[in-house]
Amino acid sequence: MTPVAAERPDRALAAVSTGARRRLLDLAASRGVHLGASLSVIDILVGVYDLTGFAPDRPSGHRGDRVILSKGHSVWALYSVLAEFGVAGLDDPRAGHPVEGTPGVTAATGALGHGLSIGAGLALGARLDGTAQRSVVVLGDGELDEGSVWEAAMFAAHHRLANLVAVVDRNGLQQEGHTESILSLEPLDAKWASFGWRVLEADGHDHAALRTALRTALDGQDGRPTVVVARTVKGRGVSLMEGDARYHYVQLTPEEHAAATRALVGTGQGAA
Amino acid sequence: MSTDTNTVTALPMRPVVADVLREAADADPRLVVLGADGQALAAGVRERYPERYIDVGIAEANLVGVASGLARAGRRVVVCAMAPFLVRRAAEQIRNDVANPGLDVTFVGVGGGLSYGTLGPTHHCPEDLGFFSALPHTRVYCPADVVDAAWAVRQALAVPGPAYVRLGARADRVVHAPDERFDAGTGLLMRPPGRALAVAAGAGVGIALDAADRLAGPGHTLGVLALTAVTPFPQERVRELAAGVDAVVVVEEHLASSGLGAATALALAGQWHGAFAAHSVHTGYPPIGDREELLAHYRITAGDVAASVLDAVRGPGAGARR
Numbered sequence: 001m002t003p004v005a006a007e008r009p010d011r012a013l014a015a016v017s018t019g020a021r022r023r024l025l026d027l028a029a030s031r032g033v034h035l036g037a038s039l040s041v042i043d044i045l046v047g048v049y050d051l052t053g054f055a056p057d058r059p060s061g062h063r064g065d066r067v068i069l070s071k072g073h074s075v076w077a078l079y080s081v082l083a084e085f086g087v088a089g090l091d092d093p094r095a096g097h098p099v100e101g102t103p104g105v106t107a108a109t110g111a112l113g114h115g116l117s118i119g120a121g122l123a124l125g126a127r128l129d130g131t132a133q134r135s136v137v138v139l140g141d142g143e144l145d146e147g148s149v150w151e152a153a154m155f156a157a158h159h160r161l162a163n164l165v166a167v168v169d170r171n172g173l174q175q176e177g178h179t180e181s182i183l184s185l186e187p188l189d190a191k192w193a194s195f196g197w198r199v200l201e202a203d204g205h206d207h208a209a210l211r212t213a214l215r216t217a218l219d220g221q222d223g224r225p226t227v228v229v230a231r232t233v234k235g236r237g238v239s240l241m242e243g244d245a246r247y248h249y250v251q252l253t254p255e256e257h258a259a260a261t262r263a264l265v266g267t268g269q270g271a272a
Numbered sequence: 273m274s275t276d277t278n279t280v281t282a283l284p285m286r287p288v289v290a291d292v293l294r295e296a297a298d299a300d301p302r303l304v305v306l307g308a309d310g311q312a313l314a315a316g317v318r319e320r321y322p323e324r325y326i327d328v329g330i331a332e333a334n335l336v337g338v339a340s341g342l343a344r345a346g347r348r349v350v351v352c353a354m355a356p357f358l359v360r361r362a363a364e365q366i367r368n369d370v371a372n373p374g375l376d377v378t379f380v381g382v383g384g385g386l387s388y389g390t391l392g393p394t395h396h397c398p399e400d401l402g403f404f405s406a407l408p409h410t411r412v413y414c415p416a417d418v419v420d421a422a423w424a425v426r427q428a429l430a431v432p433g434p435a436y437v438r439l440g441a442r443a444d445r446v447v448h449a450p451d452e453r454f455d456a457g458t459g460l461l462m463r464p465p466g467r468a469l470a471v472a473a474g475a476g477v478g479i480a481l482d483a484a485d486r487l488a489g490p491g492h493t494l495g496v497l498a499l500t501a502v503t504p505f506p507q508e509r510v511r512e513l514a515a516g517v518d519a520v521v522v523v524e525e526h527l528a529s530s531g532l533g534a535a536t537a538l539a540l541a542g543q544w545h546g547a548f549a550a551h552s553v554h555t556g557y558p559p560i561g562d563r564e565e566l567l568a569h570y571r572i573t574a575g576d577v578a579a580s581v582l583d584a585v586r587g588p589g590a591g592a593r594r
Contacts, residue, residue: 066344100373106344107369108368108372110368111364114365117333117338117341117365117369118337118344120334120337120338121338121339121340121343122342122344123341124338124341125344125345125346125347126345128345129345148331148333148337151329151334152337152338154329154331155328158329159326
C-alpha cells in the first residue's frame with residue numbers, strides 16, 4: 001500500500017500506476033470489464049487524485065475537491081487506483097459503473113455526457129459559497145460525441161467557471177473503432193478553445209507532464225474553465241493490448257491474464 | 273360552486289407560483305432557481321436575488337446536470353422549464369443525476385398535458401406525470417388551479433428530495449376556494465360519492481365537477497376525488513371510497529397507461545368489482561386544436577364523463593357486485 005501524501009514524486013506515482021494495472025488485470029480475470037479504456041485512464045486518475053490530496057479518510061482532498069469519472073465504464077481503473085491509494089474493500093467490486101458511496105466517487109455515472117454538467121453545477125455552487133473547492137471531470141474522447149457535453153462546455157465558459165477542470169482521455173478509440181472514423185473530433189483543441197476554454201495538452205501517460213498540466217489547470221488563475229487533452233493509448237501498460245480495440249470489454253482467460261501480467265510494462269515516462 | 277353553464281374564472285398559475293418561489297427564496301438563502309430561457313416563474317426571485325437565478329439557455333440536459341451539481345453542493349434547487357422539453361430532452365439526467373440519488377430538486381414543468389393546444393404535438397406532454405412517477409424517491413403533483421398550484425409548490429419544497437409539479441401553460445379554471453386545505457395523503461373529496469366516483473387531477477377536476485352537476489339527482493350522484501398529489505398515489509383512500517359505488521371513472525389530461533387510469537385500476541384490481549372507465553389521453557395522433565378541442569377529441573369532457581357514468585350505472589352489469 002502506498003503511503004498517502006499529496007504530490008508524491010513521479011517515481012512513486014509510476015509505482016501506483018503499475019500496481020493499479022496489476023489489480024485491474026486481476027479484476028479482469030474474474031469478470032467482464034471495460035479493460036482498454038480503463039488502462040488508458042489509469043495514469044490520469046492517479047495524477048488527479050494525487051493532486052487533489054485524496055486519502056481514504058479525506059476523499060475530497062485538502063480543499064473539498066470533487067472528482068467525477070464521467071466515462072463511468074472505466075470504473076475498473078477507478079477501483080484499482082483507489083485501492084492503491086489505500087481504500088479498503090475494493091478487491092471484489094461488483095458495480096460495472098461508479099456508484100455513490102465509494103470513497104472518491106462524487107456521482108454515479110455510466111450514461112455518457114452527464115459528468116461535465118454536474119461538475120459545472122458543483123463549481124458554480126462553490127463559487128456562490130465562496131469556497132476554494134474545485135471540480136475535476138474526467139471524460140472519454142468517444143463521450144464527446146454526446147451533445148450534452150457541449151451544452152455544459154458553453155455553460156461553464158459563459159459563467160467563467162475557473163474552478164472547473166475537464167480532462168479528456170484522448171485514446172482515439174471508441175467501442176467500434178477509431179474516433180476519427182466514427183465521428184470526427186478533430187481539431188479537438190480548437191473546438192474547446194472556440195467554446196471559451198483554456199486548453200492544455202499533455203501526454204496522458206507521463207506523470208511529470210500530467211502533473212504540470214493538471215496543476216496549471218487547477219490553479220484557477222485563468223478566469224476560464226480549463227480542459228487538459230491527455231493523449232493516451234487504449235490498453236496502455238499491457239504491451240500486447242495497446243491500441244487494440246478488441247480489449248474494449250473482455251474477461252481474460254487464465255492464459256490471457258498470465259500473458260497480460262507478464263506483458264505489464266511500467267508507465268509514467270510517456271506514451272512513446 | 274361553478275358549473276359549465278355558469279361563468280367560470282380562469283387564472284394562469286405562473287404568477288402565483290413566481291410569488292411562492294420568491295417567498296421560498298426569502299425563507300431559505302440556499303434556494304436557487306434555474307431556468308432554460310424562460311423567466312416567468314423566476315420573476316420574483318430574479319428581481320430580488322439576481323445571483324440566485326441562473327438561466328442556462330435552451331439546453332435542458334445541461335439544466336438538470338447543473339441542478340444536480342448545485343444540489344450536491346448543498347443548494348435547494350428549483351428547476352423551471354417547459355414540461356415537454358424538460359421531460360423528453362433531460363429524461364436521463366432527471367433519472368440518473370437527481371432522482372436516483374434523491375437530491376433536493378423541485379422540477380416545475382410549464383405546459384404539461386395538452387395545455388399548449390394549437391402549438392401542436394411537439395409541445396404536448398401527456399406523459400410527464402407518468403415519467404416522474406416512475407422515478408425513485410420522487411413526489412408528483414398535478415394541481416388544478418392557482419390555489420392548489422401554490423400549495424403543491426410549497427409542499428414540494430417543504431419535503432426533502434425530488435419532486436415534480438405540472439403547471440398549465442395558460443389560464444386554468446379556478447375550482448378551489450382560496451382557503452382550501454389540501455392533504456397529500458388523501459386527496460380532496462369535493463363531492464361525496466353516490467353510485468359513482470370520479471378520480472381526477474388537473475384540468476380533469478373541473479370536468480369531473482361539471483359531470484357531477486349534470487348527474488346531480490337521485491340514483492347516480494357522482495363523487496369527485498381531486499388529487500393534487502398524484503404520487504405517492506392514495507391507494508387506500510381510493511379503495512375506501514370505491515367500496516360503496518358501482519362505477520369509477522378517471523378524468524385526467526394524461527395517458528391512462530401511466531397516469532391516474534393505471535394507478536386507480538391497480539388500486540382496485542382484485543379488490544373491487546364494478547364498471548371502470550378512464551377519460552384520458554391516448555396515443556392516437558391528435559388533430560390541430562386548442563386545449564378544449566383536444567380534450568373533446570380524447571373524450572375528456574363533462575358530457576363524455578356523465579355519459580360513461582350513466583352507461584355504467586344503468587348497464588346490465590350494474591349492481592352485480594352486490
